[in-house]
Amino acid sequence: MNSKDIAKIVGVSRSTVSRVINNYPDIPPATREKVLKAIKEYNYYPNASARRLVGMKSSTLGLFIIDIRDNEEPHHVIENNEDLLYGNSFFSPFINAFIDQSNKAQYHVLVSTVYSSGELWKIQSAFCEKRIDGAVIIGSSNDDYKKITEIVDKDFIMVAVDLDVEEENAGKVMSVNVNNYGGVSDALEYLIELGHRDIGIITGDLSKLSGKVRFDSFKHTLSRHCLPLREDFIGYGDFTEYSGYEAMKKILISEKYPTAVFVSNDTMAIGAYRAIKERGLKIPEDISVIGFDNSYISQYMSPPLTSVNVSLPEIAKCSIDLLLESINNNEIKPIQKTVDVEIIKRNSCRKIE
Amino acid sequence: MNSKDIAKIVGVSRSTVSRVINNYPDIPPATREKVLKAIKEYNYYPNASARRLVGMKSSTLGLFIIDIRDNEEPHHVIENNEDLLYGNSFFSPFINAFIDQSNKAQYHVLVSTVYSSGELWKIQSAFCEKRIDGAVIIGSSNDDYKKITEIVDKDFIMVAVDLDVEEENAGKVMSVNVNNYGGVSDALEYLIELGHRDIGIITGDLSKLSGKVRFDSFKHTLSRHCLPLREDFIGYGDFTEYSGYEAMKKILISEKYPTAVFVSNDTMAIGAYRAIKERGLKIPEDISVIGFDNSYISQYMSPPLTSVNVSLPEIAKCSIDLLLESINNNEIKPIQKTVDVEIIKRNSCRKIE
DNA sequence: CTGAAAGCGCTTACAG
DNA sequence: CTGAAAGCGCTTACAG
Numbered sequence: 001m002n003s004k005d006i007a008k009i010v011g012v013s014r015s016t017v018s019r020v021i022n023n024y025p026d027i028p029p030a031t032r033e034k035v036l037k038a039i040k041e042y043n044y045y046p047n048a049s050a051r052r053l054v055g056m057k058s059s060t061l062g063l064f065i066i067d068i069r070d071n072e073e074p075h076h077v078i079e080n081n082e083d084l085l086y087g088n089s090f091f092s093p094f095i096n097a098f099i100d101q102s103n104k105a106q107y108h109v110l111v112s113t114v115y116s117s118g119e120l121w122k123i124q125s126a127f128c129e130k131r132i133d134g135a136v137i138i139g140s141s142n143d144d145y146k147k148i149t150e151i152v153d154k155d156f157i158m159v160a161v162d163l164d165v166e167e168e169n170a171g172k173v174m175s176v177n178v179n180n181y182g183g184v185s186d187a188l189e190y191l192i193e194l195g196h197r198d199i200g201i202i203t204g205d206l207s208k209l210s211g212k213v214r215f216d217s218f219k220h221t222l223s224r225h226c227l228p229l230r231e232d233f234i235g236y237g238d239f240t241e242y243s244g245y246e247a248m249k250k251i252l253i254s255e256k257y258p259t260a261v262f263v264s265n266d267t268m269a270i271g272a273y274r275a276i277k278e279r280g281l282k283i284p285e286d287i288s289v290i291g292f293d294n295s296y297i298s299q300y301m302s303p304p305l306t307s308v309n310v311s312l313p314e315i316a317k318c319s320i321d322l323l324l325e326s327i328n329n330n331e332i333k334p335i336q337k338t339v340d341v342e343i344i345k346r347n348s349c350r351k352i353e
Numbered sequence: 354m355n356s357k358d359i360a361k362i363v364g365v366s367r368s369t370v371s372r373v374i375n376n377y378p379d380i381p382p383a384t385r386e387k388v389l390k391a392i393k394e395y396n397y398y399p400n401a402s403a404r405r406l407v408g409m410k411s412s413t414l415g416l417f418i419i420d421i422r423d424n425e426e427p428h429h430v431i432e433n434n435e436d437l438l439y440g441n442s443f444f445s446p447f448i449n450a451f452i453d454q455s456n457k458a459q460y461h462v463l464v465s466t467v468y469s470s471g472e473l474w475k476i477q478s479a480f481c482e483k484r485i486d487g488a489v490i491i492g493s494s495n496d497d498y499k500k501i502t503e504i505v506d507k508d509f510i511m512v513a514v515d516l517d518v519e520e521e522n523a524g525k526v527m528s529v530n531v532n533n534y535g536g537v538s539d540a541l542e543y544l545i546e547l548g549h550r551d552i553g554i555i556t557g558d559l560s561k562l563s564g565k566v567r568f569d570s571f572k573h574t575l576s577r578h579c580l581p582l583r584e585d586f587i588g589y590g591d592f593t594e595y596s597g598y599e600a601m602k603k604i605l606i607s608e609k610y611p612t613a614v615f616v617s618n619d620t621m622a623i624g625a626y627r628a629i630k631e632r633g634l635k636i637p638e639d640i641s642v643i644g645f646d647n648s649y650i651s652q653y654m655s656p657p658l659t660s661v662n663v664s665l666p667e668i669a670k671c672s673i674d675l676l677l678e679s680i681n682n683n684e685i686k687p688i689q690k691t692v693d694v695e696i697i698k699r700n701s702c703r704k705i706e
Numbered sequence: 707c708t709g710a711a712a713g714c715g716c717t718t719a720c721a722g
Numbered sequence: 723c724t725g726a727a728a729g730c731g732c733t734t735a736c737a738g
Contacts, residue, residue: 002715013725018717026723045481049405050715053730058402060463092445099464108484110413110461111452128398131461270653300623302655355731366709371733379707403731406714483715 001044009038021046052130060108061323062126062135063098065091068116068144091139093296094161097316098136105320107133117144120151127156134323136161141207149173157326159319163209174326176318176337180210183308183341184217184262187290190306190343191260192225195352196288200233200258202247202268211239214264214292233258237268244268248275259352260288266295269305284350294344304346314339354397362391374399405483413461414676415479415488416451418444421469421497444492446649447514450669451489458673460486470497473504480509487676489514494560502526510679512672516562527679529671529690533563536661536694537570537615540643543696544613545578548705549641553586553611555600555621564592567617567645586611590621597621601628612705613641619648622658637703647697657699667692 003021007014012031020027020035038044052058095111102109110132112122126132134157137148145163152158159174191199201218204211222229232254235247244263251257252275263269269291276283283289283303291298294309318337326332356374360367365384373380373388391397405411448464455462463485465475479485487510490501498516505511512527544552554571557564575582585607588600597616604610605628616622622644626636634640636656644651647662671690679685 003717004715014716015718015725016723019724022717028723031723043477043481045478047406047715048482048484049402049411050730051717052402053400053406053715053732054717055730056717092449095448095464096445100466103466108463108465108479111448111464112461113453113456124396125398126461128396129401131401297650297653300650300654356733357731367732368709368734369707372708375733381707384707400731403714404733406716406731407733408714409733 001042003044003046006035006038006042006044009042010034057133057327058108058131059106060110060132061102061320062123062132063095063109063111064114064123064135064137065095065111066114066137066140066144066148068114068140094138094312094316097313098319101313101316101320105324107320107324117147120148123148123158124152124156127152133327134158136319136323138162141205142209143207155332157323157332159322161315161319172334174322174332174335176315176322176339178210178310178315179338179341180213181217183292183310183343184214185221186341186343187262187292187308188218188221188225190345191262191288191290191349192227194260194288194349196258196260197227198230198233198256198258198260199227200230200235200251200261202235202237202244202251202261202263202272204264204268205238206236208239211264218262230258233261237264237271239265239267241267241271244271245275246271248272249279252276252279252281257287260290260349263289263291266291266293266298266305266307269307270297270301273301273305284348288349288352290343290349298344299346301348303348306346306348307344309342309344311339311341354395356397356399359388359391359395359397362395363387410486410680411461411484412459413463413485414455414673415476415485416448416462416464417467417476417488417490418448418464419467419490419493419497419501421467421493447491447665447669450666451672454666454669454673458677460673460677470500473500476501476511477505477509480505486680487511489672489676491515494558495562496560508685510676510685512675514668514672525687527675527685527688529668529675529692530562531663531668532691532694533566534570536645536663536696537567538574539694539696540615540645540661541571541574542578543698544615544641544643544702545580547613547641547702549611549613550580551583551586551609551611551613552580553583553588553604553614555588555590555597555604555614555616555625557617557621558591559589561592564617571615583611586614590617590624592618592620594620594624597624598628599624601625602632605629605632605634610640613643613702616642616644619644619646619651619658619660622660623650623654626654626658637701641702641705643696643702651697652699654701656701659699659701660697662695662697664692664694 003014003017007017016031017035020032099109110126114120114122123135136159138161140148140163145160159176161176162178163175203215206212206215219229233251235251237243237247248271263272269289272289273283276287281287289305291305291307294307298305298307318339322335356367356370360370369384370388373385452462463479467473467475476488489512491514493501493516498513512529514529515531516528556568559565559568572582586604588604590596590600601624604614614625616625622642625642629636629640636642642658644658644660647660651658651660671692675688
């Protein structure tokens with residue numbers, strides 16, 4: 001069943017069929033009805049490839065999840081649930097939200113994973129093969145993104161999510177970021193309000209935007225409030241649970257430990273909880289903990305974790321808006337958007353005197 | 354840059370360029386080299402639509418997540434993190450695994466959500482528009498799947514995941530399922546081994562395969578061991594956390610309550626834990642709990658939940674194998690596969706005398 | 707071994 | 723208002 005068949009059935013030309021499909025004006029209602037009826041009756045759908053070939057959009061957005069670990073095997077496939085962990089806490093909900101919002105905007109979405117630099121060509125090829133009209137890149141470090149911009153043509157429509165825009169690229173790239181800076185200062189000010197003065201931090205991966213900015217904001221906010229930053233109150237993590245565990249253990253080594261700790265994401269907070277409990281300390285009685293991301297699990301931790309909520313659906317929405325505007329106007333306006341953030345108070349922080 | 358350009362550059366015809374791209378034999382190595390070199394140098398990628406149009410595969414698999422709630426608004430978009438919950442525990446990790454495995458098999462994946470019966474045409478259209486070569490359908494109840502088979506042509510290649518195959522369809526449909534039956538009987542036998550005799554159950558949504566089979570297996574296994582099934586030890590849930598909470602409250606109403614409860618999925622176990630704690634009971638001292646799915650969160654519950662592990666990556670692998678075989682041979686062999694299951698023992702079940 | 711040509715299914719100037 | 727025709731970029735018999 002193709003447009004020719006429909007044309008024959010209705011007794012018009014393919015041009016006319018095409019015109020009603022594409023909502024041209026100047027088609028007499030009667031003709032339009034007849035064509036529509038035949039289309040429905042014969043269950044006809046225009047071939048997407050043929051449409052693409054004559055220059056129409058593919059109506060497809062690409063979503064590239066970058067998780068490069070070049071030191072490991074080239075294409076590491078998720079073999080067990082443990083590997084899914086990483087995806088689960090941040091990427092997965094974002095993927096869902098992105099698909100959902102794209103679908104709502106009448107776009108298909110093509111999802112791909114990139115596990116090594118050697119797979120970066122996937123992005124370029126999806127564009128060159130004309131499979132997608134635009135793409136979101138998520139999960140890349142600044143280094144990775146640099147590589148991407150080297151490989152992928154500059155005139156393809158991409159928005160980078162959760163990515164630091166380097167000076168050289170600023171004004172050239174579309175991106176949407178979480179208000180990491182504000183979120184951390186809010187979190188800290190909340191702790192300070194509760195009376196805390198000895199506040200520690202578990203940092204994230206400092207090569208990622210979120211890791212770096214959260215640490216910076218922590219330092220600035222502390223000094224703005226004239227509070228000291230003690231080196232032994234800093235634990236360096238990399239966003240994984242285990243690193244959170246180790247970092248917290250390190251912080252708790254000395255006999256004087258902070259009364260509150262800001263943990264740069266919830267996944268590390270899980271590890272931190274474990275270290276605190278192993279040390280025989282109670283949350284929040286002995287030590288208050290605040291996380292970041294408000295991931296699914298935080299509400300179920302004991303005690304439920306106070307955390308900075310990042311609205312993944314809102315990030316998805318912003319990215320798609322940027323993408324679609326760019327696609328429709330066929331121009332790349334280098335806009336940086338920031339999505340705001342809010343503290344979800346639960347029971348892991350207490351007031352002290 | 355298209356095949357004509359490459360042809361001109363190399364000094365051959367487009368036919369030849371096409372032949373080297375498609376690995377035809379009988380091309381002199383020298384020619385092949387030259388063409389490959391130009392392709393690389395000019396960063397040429399063949400247009401996927403044009404290839405599709407001349408009959409090649411689209412190299413794309415569809416993944417349709419069915420979550421029909423017709424009583425709610427037609428297209429409910431995920432607006433807040435709470436909505437993501439449902440996706441998180443089961444779908445999300447599956448989506449990840451599916452994308453990963455498809456990518457590894459050199460396939461793209463097009464993901465779509467279906468939130469109402471009115472959107473079921475999306476499946477048909479993706480096929481008819483020739484966007485995909487095959488598709489996995491997940492999350493549908495038997496009713497939903499029936500509707501799907503009514504709408505979607507029988508000659509499209511689909512595999513149903515976690516779906517009951519009705520008698521009338523058996524032998525016509527490709528599907529992969531979890532060994533729900535074996536998983537539940539294993540779980541129960543584990544409890545029995547620990548000395549439990551008064552065992553309760555919180556059922557899932559009985560209109561879904563997993564809900565129904567888990568309940569059936571529970572009843573059969575109990576009777577095989579000559580253990581009674583007390584009506585007041587049964588709580589009816591629907592796989593959501595809140596339903597688990599309510600169901601457990603109902604079970605705990607009478608003064609005699611079971612020493613162990615099988616909960617049909619981990620999400621409901623979260624609710625069940627809450628109800629048990631509110632009642633002032635301890636897990637596993639007063640009551641043992643075993644879940645199903647071994648979802649991400651189960652290890653972090655307190656106490657960590659013993660659960661039946663379902664290997665989502667393995668399900669993904671099976672589905673893709675089925676799909677690819679069907680696509681390559683261009684025939685639908687109605688095969689039903691079952692993925693095995695294993696108990697992950699943690700601290701929510703205790704031995705009793 | 708290789709090129710010229712047909713054809714995949716559409717859309718869109720162009721002409722009427 | 724509508725049809726005939728060109729053309730999008732490929733692949734694949736066909737002929738040589």
